[in-house]
Amino acid sequence: MDVPVIFEKSVPGRRGIRLPAxxxxxxxxxxMLGRDFVRTSKLNLPEVSEMDAVRHYTRLSxxxxxxxxxxxxxxxxxxxxxxxxxxxxxALPGFADIHPLQPDSTVQGMLQVMKELEDALAEIxxxxxxxxxxxxxxxxxxxxxxxxxxxxxAQGQHRTTVLVPDSAHGTNPATAAMAGFQVKIVPSNNRxxxxxxxxxxxxxxxxxxxxxxxxxxxxxxxxxxxxxADIVHKAGGLLYYDGANANAIMGKxxxxxxxxxxxxxxxxxxxxxxxxxxxxxxxxxxxxxxLEPFLPVPRIVGSPDHYQWTYDRPQSIGKVRSFYGNPGIxxxxxxxxxxxxxxxxxxxxxxxxxxxxxxxxxxxxxxxTPFDRPVKHEFVLSLKDQKKRGAKALDVAKRLIDYGVYPPxxxxxxxxxxxxxxxxxxxxxxxxLDMFAKAMREINGEIDASPDVLHEAPHHTVMGxxxxxxxxxxxxxxxxxxxxxxxxxxxxxx
Amino acid sequence: MRYIPHTDADRQAMLEALNIxxxxxxFSDIPEAARLHRPLxxxxxxxxxxxxxxxxxxxxxxxxxxxxxxxxGGGFYDRFIPAAIAQLVERGEFLTAYTPYQPELSQGTLAAxxxxxxxxxxxxxxxxxxxxxxxxxxxxxxxxxxALAHTRRPVIVMSSTLLPDSQQVVRTYVSARHGEVLTVxxxxxxxxxxxxxxxxxxxxxxxxxxxxxxxxPRAVELAHQYGxxxxxxxxxxxxxLLRPPGEFGADVxxxxxxxxxxxxxxxxxxFGYFAVTEALVRKMPGRLVGQTLDHQGRRGFVLTLQAREQxxxxxxxxxxxCSNHSLNALQATIYMALLGPSGLREVASLSVxxxxxxxxxxxxAGLSRMGSEEPFLYEFAVKVPGSVAxxxxxxxxKGILGGYDMGRWSDQWEGYWQLAVTEKRxxxxxxxxxxxxxxxxxx
Numbered sequence: 015m016d017v018p019v020i021f022e023k024s025v026p027g028r029r030g031i032r033l034p035a036x037x038x039x040x041x042x043x044x045x046m047l048g049r050d051f052v053r054t055s056k057l058n059l060p061e062v063s064e065m066d067a068v069r070h071y072t073r074l075s076x077x078x079x080x081x082x083x084x085x086x087x088x089x090x091x092x093x094x095x096x097x098x099x100x101x102x103x104x105a106l107p108g109f110a111d112i113h114p115l116q117p118d119s120t121v122q123g124m125l126q127v128m129k130e131l132e133d134a135l136a137e138i139x140x141x142x143x144x145x146x147x148x149x150x151x152x153x154x155x156x157x158x159x160x161x162x163x164x165x166x167x168a169q170g171q172h173r174t175t176v177l178v179p180d181s182a183h184g185t186n187p188a189t190a191a192m193a194g195f196q197v198k199i200v201p202s203n204n205r206x207x208x209x210x211x212x213x214x215x216x217x218x219x220x221x222x223x224x225x226x227x228x229x230x231x232x233x234x235x236x237x238x239x240x241x242x243a244d245i246v247h248k249a250g251g252l253l254y255y256d257g258a259n260a261n262a263i264m265g266k267x268x269x270x271x272x273x274x275x276x277x278x279x280x281x282x283x284x285x286x287x288x289x290x291x292x293x294x295x296x297x298x299x300x301x302x303x304x305l306e307p308f309l310p311v312p313r314i315v316g317s318p319d320h321y322q323w324t325y326d327r328p329q330s331i332g333k334v335r336s337f338y339g340n341p342g343i344x345x346x347x348x349x350x351x352x353x354x355x356x357x358x359x360x361x362x363x364x365x366x367x368x369x370x371x372x373x374x375x376x377x378x379x380x381x382x383t384p385f386d387r388p389v390k391h392e393f394v395l396s397l398k399d400q401k402k403r404g405a406k407a408l409d410v411a412k413r414l415i416d417y418g419v420y421p422p423x424x425x426x427x428x429x430x431x432x433x434x435x436x437x438x439x440x441x442x443x444x445x446x447l448d449m450f451a452k453a454m455r456e457i458n459g460e461i462d463a464s465p466d467v468l469h470e471a472p473h474h475t476v477m478g479x480x481x482x483x484x485x486x487x488x489x490x491x492x493x494x495x496x497x498x499x500x501x502x503x504x505x506x507x508x
Numbered sequence: 509m510r511y512i513p514h515t516d517a518d519r520q521a522m523l524e525a526l527n528i529x530x531x532x533x534x535f536s537d538i539p540e541a542a543r544l545h546r547p548l549x550x551x552x553x554x555x556x557x558x559x560x561x562x563x564x565x566x567x568x569x570x571x572x573x574x575x576x577x578x579x580x581g582g583g584f585y586d587r588f589i590p591a592a593i594a595q596l597v598e599r600g601e602f603l604t605a606y607t608p609y610q611p612e613l614s615q616g617t618l619a620a621x622x623x624x625x626x627x628x629x630x631x632x633x634x635x636x637x638x639x640x641x642x643x644x645x646x647x648x649x650x651x652x653x654x655a656l657a658h659t660r661r662p663v664i665v666m667s668s669t670l671l672p673d674s675q676q677v678v679r680t681y682v683s684a685r686h687g688e689v690l691t692v693x694x695x696x697x698x699x700x701x702x703x704x705x706x707x708x709x710x711x712x713x714x715x716x717x718x719x720x721x722x723x724x725p726r727a728v729e730l731a732h733q734y735g736x737x738x739x740x741x742x743x744x745x746x747x748x749l750l751r752p753p754g755e756f757g758a759d760v761x762x763x764x765x766x767x768x769x770x771x772x773x774x775x776x777x778x779f780g781y782f783a784v785t786e787a788l789v790r791k792m793p794g795r796l797v798g799q800t801l802d803h804q805g806r807r808g809f810v811l812t813l814q815a816r817e818q819x820x821x822x823x824x825x826x827x828x829x830c831s832n833h834s835l836n837a838l839q840a841t842i843y844m845a846l847l848g849p850s851g852l853r854e855v856a857s858l859s860v861x862x863x864x865x866x867x868x869x870x871x872x873a874g875l876s877r878m879g880s881e882e883p884f885l886y887e888f889a890v891k892v893p894g895s896v897a898x899x900x901x902x903x904x905x906k907g908i909l910g911g912y913d914m915g916r917w918s919d920q921w922e923g924y925w926q927l928a929v930t931e932k933r934x935x936x937x938x939x940x941x942x943x944x945x946x947x948x949x950x951x
Contacts, residue, residue, distance in 0.1 A: 016807035017615045020623050020845050030846035031590050033854050037935040038865035043749060043857065046864075047883045051721055053751050057849035058630025067845045068592055071620070075601040078616035082600025095511050096604050099556050105594070108567025113580045114775030115912050116571065117904065123569030124774050137549055149642035149776065152818070152830040160684055188818035188828035192653070193684045197823040235537045265548050266535055272542045282831075286511075290835030291617035292607040292639070292795065294777030310680075332680035336583065336645035336673035336764070337775030345563075353510055353559050356548030364531045365512050371534055372522040388534050412612070421610055426819075443513040444522060470803075475612040478802040482611075485800035485812040489789065491636040492626040493799075 017077065017477065020070050021493045024060035030067050077476055078291070079420055085446050089392045089423040089435025090183065090231060092261045092283035094366075097353070100286070100346040109345050114337040118322040124341060125321035129314045131348045132298075138359065139257070139277045140270020141300030145309045147339040151258060154278030154297030155189040155225070157310060160331045161276060161301060162223050162252045163193060164308040168329060171250065173222035179208050181232055181427040186225045186256060195222060202429055206232040206385040210241055217249035227256040228272065229263070229390035231427040231435070233370065243273025252276065252305075260284045261439070262367055262390035265360025275302050285347035296343040310334050365440035366391040369447060373438050376451035380458050384430050392437035396430050400458065404465040407432040410457055412479065415472035417453035510556075571909075573772065577937045578909040581887045581928025582717070583644055583671050583743070583764040584772055587855065588932055593769050593842045597835055607795075607831065611810045617834060618809035621797040624841040631747045632761035633754025634783035639795035640837035641829070644764025647780030648674040648711060648741050649681035650793045650827055651760045654784075655709025655737040656687050657826070658791055663707045665736070667727070668693040669716035672917040674741060678711065695726045702734035709737040709760075714753055715746055717914075717926065719884030728757045737788075744768055744781065746885050748849075748856040760784050769843025770836050779833035779840065790816060793827030855931050859886035862938065863929035869942040870927075873949070878924060887928040889914060889921075893949065896925050902948045908941055 044052050062070070080086075086093035104110065112121055132144040148154035159176065166173050176190035179200045187197045198216060203209040208226070224246045228236045236242065246253050255269040255277035261284045263269075269277045281287050282295035289295070301309065311330045312323035323338075354362065367390050374383065374393045381395040397407040405413075411421035411434065423435040438447055460467050472478070514522075523529065535543075554562060573586045580586070597603065601616060608614030608621075621639045628637035641647040652664045664682050666675060668691045675691070682689045687708070692698045698710065710731035714724045724740065731738040739760040740753035745767045747753075753761045766778030784792055790813060798812030818825040844852060863886040867877055875890040889911075892899055896913040903910040911927035929938070 017619050017809060019619055020841075021626070029848045029851055030592075031851055033588070033851070033858060033931055036858060036861055038861050038938075040857075041861050041864045043860070047721070047750070050725070051751050051883070053747070053749055055633065055752070055755065056630075057748060057852060059627055059844050059847070059849045059852060061848040061850075062845055064590075064592055064846060067842060068596065070845075071596045071842055072599070074616035074619050075596070075599040076616065077614075077619070078601040078605050079610075079613035080601045080604035082604045086606065088606055091606055093606060097511060099559060101598065101603070103560065103563040103567075106563065106567040107572040107574050108570040110771040110773055111572040111574050111586075112570050112774045113573055113578055113586065113772050113909065114584055115580045115582055116774075116909060117900070120571035120576075120904070120909070121774065123566040126569070127566055134550055140544075149646065149833075150829075150831040152828045153642060153646070156684070156828060160680065163684075184817075184819040184822045184825070185828050185830050187823035188821070188825040191823040191825070192828045194686050235535075237537050237539065240539050240542060265544060267538050267543050271544065288603045288835075289606045290833075291602055291605045291614070291620075291838070292834035293831035294642075294779075294833045294836055295831050296777075311676075332683075333673060333676040334646065334649075334680055335677060335776075336643050336671075340773070340776035342771070342773035342777050349559060349563060352551060352554050352562065353556070355553035356550035358510075358553045359548060359550070361512065364534075365514060367534050368519070368522055368526075368531050371526055375526055388537065390534075411610075415610070415612055420606075420613060441511045441513065444518040472612050477612050477615055477806060477808040478804055480611045480802050480808050480810045481800045482810050482812065485798040485810045486815075489636075489796075489812060490799040491622075491789070491796060491812075492629050493622065494626075 018070065018073065019493050020060045020062065023062050023066050023070060026061055028061045028063055030062060030064040084418055085442060085450060086420040087422050087436045087438050087450065088420065089437045090258055092437060092439060094286055094439040095441035096286055096288040097350065100349045103349050104342050104345045110342065122321060125314055126318065127345055127348050128341065129321055131344055134351050135279060135298055136300055138264055139279060139300045140268030141277055142303040143306040143309060144298050144300040146298045146344055147310045147334055148278065148297040148299055149335055149340055150293060150295040151278060151280040151297040152185040152189060153334060154299045155185055156192060157299045157334050158254055158276040158278055159189055159193040161305055161308045162254065164331050165305050166222055173220055175220045176222050177216060177224040179226065181230050181429050182225065182227060183231060183256060183258060190225065206234045207236050207238060208242055210238050213242060214245050217245055217251060219250065221249050221251040223252040223254055225254040225256060227259050229259050232385060232394050233389040233392040234385060234387055235390055239272045258283060259391060262363055264363040265356060266363055275305060281343055281347040286350045287343050287346045294340050294343055296340045362440050369438040369440060369442060373436065373447045373451060377454055380455060392435060394427065394430050395434045397432035397434055400461055401432050403461050405461040405468045407434050409468040409471065413457050413468045413471040414453060416474050419450060419453060576907050576909045579911045579927045579929065579941065580909055581926060582912055584775065585767045585928055585930050586772065586932055587767050587930050589769055589771065590846050592846060593839050596842055597838050602838060603835065608811060611808060615808055618797050620838050620841050622799065622809050624837045625797060627841060627844050628781045629783055631744055631752065632783040633752030634761050635786040636789050637781060637783035638792050639797060640832040640834065641780030641782050641794060642833060643776060643778060644741065644762065644780045645674040645677040647762035647782050649677040651739040651762050652678050652682050652709055652711065653685065653827065654760060654791050655739060656685055658737060659708040661706040661708035663688045663690060663705055664709050664711065665690045665692055665698060665701050665707050666711040667713060667716065669718060670711060670713045670741060671717060695723050695730065698727060699730050702730055702736065707734060707736040709739050711739045713741045715885055715887065718878045719888040720879055720882045721750060722882055725756050732757060745856050748852040749885065759788060765836065765840050768840035770839050777833055777836050779836035791826060794829045795832050858931040859929055862933050863888065866927065866929050866938045869938065873942055873946050889924045889926045891923055892925045896923060899948055903944055906944050908944065
C-alpha cells in the first residue's frame with residue numbers, strides 16, 4: 015500500500031483548530047490593500063479534523079526508525095542516546111517562549127546558559143573563544159573558513175587555496191569552495207593518515223589552511239598531527255578542525271593542543287541533541303585568541319551579574335544567520351554537559367572508543383579492515399570480498415534492516431572500496447554490540463547460501479527498495495491529484 | 509556515567525576480548541605532547557533531579573512571553589501553537605531519527621517533508637520548495653548565492669527595508685564569493701543601480717520592515733528587465749492574505765518559518781523556507797524529497813536530485829548545506845494541517861484587524877505611522893516623540909514587552925518603534941499598551 019499523505023484525507027469544510035472570536039472591528043481587506051495585493055488563489059492546505067491530523071502524523075511516525083526504536087550505528091553521525099530530561103528542560107517556557115528581540119535584562123538565564131556553554135566548549139576543545147551562532151556543522155565550517163580568510167586578509171595575505179584530505183567529509187571541500195577558495199585534495203598514505211610528504215610538497219604561499227577531521231573519517235587518529243600542524247603553520251596557513259568526530263577525544267586530547275586554530279563542534283553529535291530527522295543541529299565554532307576579533311556578531315559580554323550582547327567588533331565577519339544561533343539546542347547541550355562534568359565526558363569518549371574496538375574485534379575475521387590499527391570511536395570495513403561473492407555493501411546494509419538494525423553508512427569514506435562505516439557510540443550495551451556482530455556474521459553466511467535474500471532486502475519494511483532513478487528523472491516534488499498513486503485499483507493506505 | 513550502560517563486568521569482558529588491561533591502550537597512538545594531562549576543568553556532574561532544579565532556576569531568570577504582553581516581531585512572532593504539535597513531534601520516531609538517507613526506514617520523515625514542500629510551494633505561489641533551511645536570514649543568503657551562480661554576475665542589490673539580520677547575512681555570504689552588495693531604498697534607486705552594472709539578484713522583502721508591500725511588483729519587474737533574478741523574502745503567514753510573490757513573477761521566495769507553529773526559542777531553532785520556479789529547481793540548496801515507487805509499485809518518497817549536494821558534488825555543490833531544520837518544518841506542517849486554509853487565513857486576518865485597531869489608537873494618541881499612506885498587515889512602525897528605549901523601559905515595568913526600538917538596527921531609524929500584533933493579543937492588552945504610552949508621553 016502507498017505511504018499516505020495528508021492531502022488525501024482532506025474534506026472541504028473540515029478544520030482542526032478554532033480561534034477566538036474577533037474583539038475589534040474587521041478591516042475590509044481588499045479596500046485596505048488594493049485588489050492587486052489580495053490573494054485570490056486557493057491556499058493549498060488540507061482540511062482535516064484534529065484527530066485526522068493526529069492519526070496521520072502518528073501513523074507517519076511509525077514508518078520511521080529513530081534511536082528510540084533501536085541500534086543506529088551510522089558512521090560519522092554519532093547517534094547516541096538523546097536524553098529525555100534535556101527535551102523537558104528545553105521546553106520550559108522560560109527557554110522556549112522568549113523572543114530574540116527582548117531586552118537583555120529579561121533573558122539573563124538564557125545568556126548565562128549560552129556564556130557558560132561557550133566557556134565549557136572552549137575548555138573541551140582547547141580554544142580561547144567560542145561563537146554559538148552557526149546552526150549546523152557545515153554552517154560552522156563556513157563560519158570558520160570565513161574567519162580564517164578575514165584573519166589572513168587583515169594580515170595583508172590574499173591566500174587562495176584550502177587543502178582537504180581525500181578522506182574528508184563532503185562538506186569540507188564544499189565549504190571551502192563556498193567561501194571562495196580553491197580546493198586541493200591531499201592524498202592519504204597506506205596507513206589511512208594524511209600523507210605528510212605529499213602535504214609538505216603541496217603547501218606554499220597560497221595555502222590559507224588545511225581542514226582536517228581527527229580522528230579522521232576512517233576512525234583513525236592522525237598520528238602525525240603535530241608535524242602536520244607544523245607544516246601548515248610554517249607555510250603561513252591555519253588549521254581547521256572538523257569536530258564531527260569529537261566524541262572520540264573528550265578529556266583525552268584537545269584540538270587546541272594538537273595545533274588547530276579553528277574548530278567546530280556538532281552539538282547534535284557529541285553533545286546528544288536529537289537529530290530530528292535531519293535537524294535542527296548546532297555547530298559552535300571555537301578559535302584561538304588571535305582569531306577572536308573575527309568571530310560573528312553579536313558577542314556575549316559581561317559577568318554573571320549582568321550579561322549583554324555587543325555588536326562592537328569592527329573586524330567581525332558579520333552574521334551567518336539571524337540572531338544568536340539555535341538557543342533551544344544550546345540549552346539541551348548545556349544540560350548534557352551539566353549532567354556529565356569533566357570526568358563524565360572523558361568516560362563518554364573512552365567508552366565510545368572501547369565499544370568501537372570491541373565491535374570491530376567481533377567482525378574483523380570475516381570483514382576486511384583496510385588498516386590494521388586500533389580505531390577510535392568508529393571503524394570502516396571494506397566489503398570487497400563480499401562483493402566478489404555477490405553482495406555489495408549496499409545489499410548487506412539493506413539486509414541489516416531485516417535484523418532490526420539501522421544500516422551503517424556505506425560508500426563513505428571514498429578512499430575505501432565498498433566501504434561500510436560503523437559507529438556504535440558509548441550509549442549502546444555489550445549485548446547490542448554482540449547482537450549486531452551476530453547479524454553481520456549471519457548475513458555474511460547468507461551471501462553464499464541465498465544471495466537473493468540480500469539483493470531484495472529489506473523484506474519486512476512497509477516499502478521495498480525505492481526507485482531513486484525514477485524520482486530523479488521525473489521529479490514529483492509536490493502533491494497534486496494527477497500525480498497521486500492513490501487511484502482506482504489501489505487499495506487504501508497503510 | 510548516567511547514559512553508559514556498561515557494568516564493571518561488561519567492561520572487563522570487552523577489555524579481555526581485546527587483550528588489553530585498560531582503555532588507555534586504545535589511545536596510545538595520540539602523541540604524548542598533544543595529550544591532555546589533567547582533568548577537564550568543568551562542573552561536577554548533576555543527577556537528573558539536581559539538573560532539573562538548576563534549569564528551573566535558570567529558566568525563571570527569563571521573562572517569557574507567557575508572563576508578559578509582547579508586541580515584538582521582526583520575523584519572529586508570538587503566535588498561538590496548538591497542543592497537538594508538541595505531542596506529535598516529540599514522538600521518538602520523529603525526534604531521534606537521522607536524515608532520511610535510508611528511505612525504507614524513513615517514510616514518515618520523507619512523507620512529511622513532501623507535504624511541507626507542497627504547502628510552502630502553494631503558499632509562496634512557486635513551483636517547488638525544498639525541505640527547509642536553518643532560518644530565514646541564511647535562506648536569503650543562500651538565495652543570493654543562487655543568483656550569483658545562476659547569472660554569473662557579481663552584484664547583489666537588496667532593499668534597505670529587508671530585515672537587518674538578513675541584510676547582514678547577505679553581506680557575509682556574498683563577500684565569501686567575492687561579490688558586491690548594494691543597498692537601495694526605493695525602486696527609483698533600484699533602477700539606477702540596475703542600469704549601471706550587471707546585477708545577479710534583487711532581494712526585496714514583502715511585507716518589509718515597515719509592513720509595506722506596494723513596491724514589490726515594480727521591483728520584480730525591474731529585476732527581470734535587467735536580467736537579474738528576483739528574490740523575495742516573506743513572512744509565510746502574511747501570504748495567507750497577500751497575493752503570493754510567485755504571482756508577481758518572483759524567481760526565488762524565501763522566509764523565516766517560525767510563525768508557522770514554532771516556538772520563539774530566543775531566535776532558534778525555527779526554520780527557513782526556500783521556494784523556486786521550475787527553471788531553478790536544480791539550482792536549489794539543501795534537501796529535496798520526491799515521490800517514487802518501490803519495486804512492487806507502491807508510492808513512497810526518497811531524497812532526490814542529490815547530485816546538487818555536497819556529499820556527491822563536494823567542491824562543486826550548490827551549497828555546503830548538509831542538514832535542514834526537519835523537526836521545525838514538521839511542526840510547521842502539522843500546524844498548517846491543523847489550521848487548514850480557513851484557519852491560516854483567520855490567524856492572519858485576526859492579526860490584521862487587531863494591528864489596525866492598535867495603529868489607529870496610537871495614531872490618535874499622536875504617534876504617526878511610518879508611511880501612513882501605505883497599507884500594512886499586522887506589523888507597522890510609529891514615530892515616538894522621545895526615547896524609544898525609555899518608553900520600552902516604562903512599559904516593561906508594567907509587564908509589557910513593547911515594540912522594537914528600530915534605532916538599534918540603524919541610526920536612520922532612530923525614534924521608530926516597530927510593533928507586531930498577533931491573534932494572541934486582546935483588545936484589553938492593546939488598550940493597556942495605549943494607556944501606558946499616553947501616560948509615559950504626559951510624564
